[in-house]
Amino acid sequence: MSVIIVGSIAIDHVKTPAEEHHCLLGGSASYASVAASFYTQVKMVGVVGTDFPPEHRSLLEARQIDLEGLEVAEGKTFRWSGEYEQNMNRRQTLSVELNVFEHFRPKLPSHWRATPFLLLGNIAPSLQMDVLNQIESPRFVLADTMDLWINLAKPDLLRLLPRVDMLILNDSEAHLLTGESNPIAAGREILKLGPKYVAIKKGEHGCLLLGDREKDEFFCTSAYPLERVADPTGAGDSFAGALAGALAKEGLVNWPHLKRAVIEGTLVASYTCEEFSLRRLVRLTEDQLRLRREEFLRYIEPN
Amino acid sequence: MSVIIVGSIAIDHVKTPAEEHHCLLGGSASYASVAASFYTQVKMVGVVGTDFPPEHRSLLEARQIDLEGLEVAEGKTFRWSGEYEQNMNRRQTLSVELNVFEHFRPKLPSHWRATPFLLLGNIAPSLQMDVLNQIESPRFVLADTMDLWINLAKPDLLRLLPRVDMLILNDSEAHLLTGESNPIAAGREILKLGPKYVAIKKGEHGCLLLGDREKDEFFCTSAYPLERVADPTGAGDSFAGALAGALAKEGLVNWPHLKRAVIEGTLVASYTCEEFSLRRLVRLTEDQLRLRREEFLRYIEPN
Numbered sequence: 001m002s003v004i005i006v007g008s009i010a011i012d013h014v015k016t017p018a019e020e021h022h023c024l025l026g027g028s029a030s031y032a033s034v035a036a037s038f039y040t041q042v043k044m045v046g047v048v049g050t051d052f053p054p055e056h057r058s059l060l061e062a063r064q065i066d067l068e069g070l071e072v073a074e075g076k077t078f079r080w081s082g083e084y085e086q087n088m089n090r091r092q093t094l095s096v097e098l099n100v101f102e103h104f105r106p107k108l109p110s111h112w113r114a115t116p117f118l119l120l121g122n123i124a125p126s127l128q129m130d131v132l133n134q135i136e137s138p139r140f141v142l143a144d145t146m147d148l149w150i151n152l153a154k155p156d157l158l159r160l161l162p163r164v165d166m167l168i169l170n171d172s173e174a175h176l177l178t179g180e181s182n183p184i185a186a187g188r189e190i191l192k193l194g195p196k197y198v199a200i201k202k203g204e205h206g207c208l209l210l211g212d213r214e215k216d217e218f219f220c221t222s223a224y225p226l227e228r229v230a231d232p233t234g235a236g237d238s239f240a241g242a243l244a245g246a247l248a249k250e251g252l253v254n255w256p257h258l259k260r261a262v263i264e265g266t267l268v269a270s271y272t273c274e275e276f277s278l279r280r281l282v283r284l285t286e287d288q289l290r291l292r293r294e295e296f297l298r299y300i301e302p303n
Numbered sequence: 304m305s306v307i308i309v310g311s312i313a314i315d316h317v318k319t320p321a322e323e324h325h326c327l328l329g330g331s332a333s334y335a336s337v338a339a340s341f342y343t344q345v346k347m348v349g350v351v352g353t354d355f356p357p358e359h360r361s362l363l364e365a366r367q368i369d370l371e372g373l374e375v376a377e378g379k380t381f382r383w384s385g386e387y388e389q390n391m392n393r394r395q396t397l398s399v400e401l402n403v404f405e406h407f408r409p410k411l412p413s414h415w416r417a418t419p420f421l422l423l424g425n426i427a428p429s430l431q432m433d434v435l436n437q438i439e440s441p442r443f444v445l446a447d448t449m450d451l452w453i454n455l456a457k458p459d460l461l462r463l464l465p466r467v468d469m470l471i472l473n474d475s476e477a478h479l480l481t482g483e484s485n486p487i488a489a490g491r492e493i494l495k496l497g498p499k500y501v502a503i504k505k506g507e508h509g510c511l512l513l514g515d516r517e518k519d520e521f522f523c524t525s526a527y528p529l530e531r532v533a534d535p536t537g538a539g540d541s542f543a544g545a546l547a548g549a550l551a552k553e554g555l556v557n558w559p560h561l562k563r564a565v566i567e568g569t570l571v572a573s574y575t576c577e578e579f580s581l582r583r584l585v586r587l588t589e590d591q592l593r594l595r596r597e598e599f600l601r602y603i604e605p606n
Binding site: 086087181182184185188202205206208216218219220221222225226227228229256259260263295297298299300301302303 | 485524601604
């Protein structure tokens, strides 16, 4: 089944201790859509300016992503600039230019309204709600968020959560949202806010997935072991995209499918970290992904 | 098969944001020996002063730990005092009194010399070497260490490593020892220093186990998910003890047994964190451990 993915589309400038790159394709929708495209048909919703480089559009088209929901607005594309510290675990946002994103109101093609899977990528909760309101009885809704929205738009986020099946966020964001520093306790609190499932990302330390406590639905996995990280930008968006795509591919959402979708998120996110922007993902083949899946399942196998 | 465990035996004073306790049984050998005693016969090597409380000795005896190698020296028992910060991930050592530990020279009962398994718990590498030199062709030698010895006695540690089968240390210590901030890369470097295996502990984030690269021996596991940590003191020692005990119980060391031993370390360490000192471990039953093992294997099962 197909999945609609909404989020930001950005032109990034990223600096790491080792390298610096300009004019990179970035944004939550870009990473999530490319990641999901390894599993299923993706319909992307977002906005770019008239300056959006044709090669970035070509990259998305080459992944067979449906761009009918990609608006081209008069003005400049959203721009983000960030710098990573020595250990790559912390970054500073150097600058943000909203540009065409400032007045973006997502409009979905009317024939997309019956799409069963929906990933509300990391954008303002009010925009996530706008998109959700344009879908007729979706089968499964995933939402990603970040510290910015928890700080600036918490009421909007709290209104959204009861309509979301799964929230995806990282451990420090789960702490910020609930006040609980223990990620498992924070996850339990988030489930009380509406979602049936919550995935708590821990970067290089893997991920927790919490569901129905009565059914003891709990899953924890390490991240794929990378010896070198070139650029972690978009790893979380790639995780969410691959997770949503893998679920949509199955069509049916159940606990085993959810766990396997988390594994797929982990795998694709690991590739994202290997190079800047989407450079590694666009070269990723089905065979490489299959081999890494087999390798990773061996690495986490306790027997 | 039986295991010899050497390390410190301490009287601890521990302060957490929630509680403070005095005169606790602590030390690497205490935690490791009690943890290992759930799996096999433990022979403990260490020193206490004449002030060592009889109830602490009784606790060890109740776990059937052989105390023939426990020296009682004139003077006071080693004392350690520490305080945890709000999130329990960082602690400060408030005071250390070496006391009888200052002039400790381990002497093993001669009929222990053929013991097949040996855990060199966290003490000075020169003392670890002293004990190792008293064992005749051990089958498998594990060593734990810490930042203190990497900083103060690195040459001693480097001399010990080629004679050790498995080194156990945490991620920041692996970084300190090798200069590699990536724990996988650090693990690979450590294997070049002598050990056949290295277990890198990541606290609440679990553990990495690295072995022969040619055979792709790599294992990563999450920690058992605890919603509340009362006191993490001794968790690493308990991990090492249970790992060594579980291996000794099997007798034969191979990759599947090593992975399962890491799981046992993870399980027993989780109990240690639930209460101060050894209070939870002394009440732990075989049935409770079996249930948590089944639960944890379900939690990390990707299918």
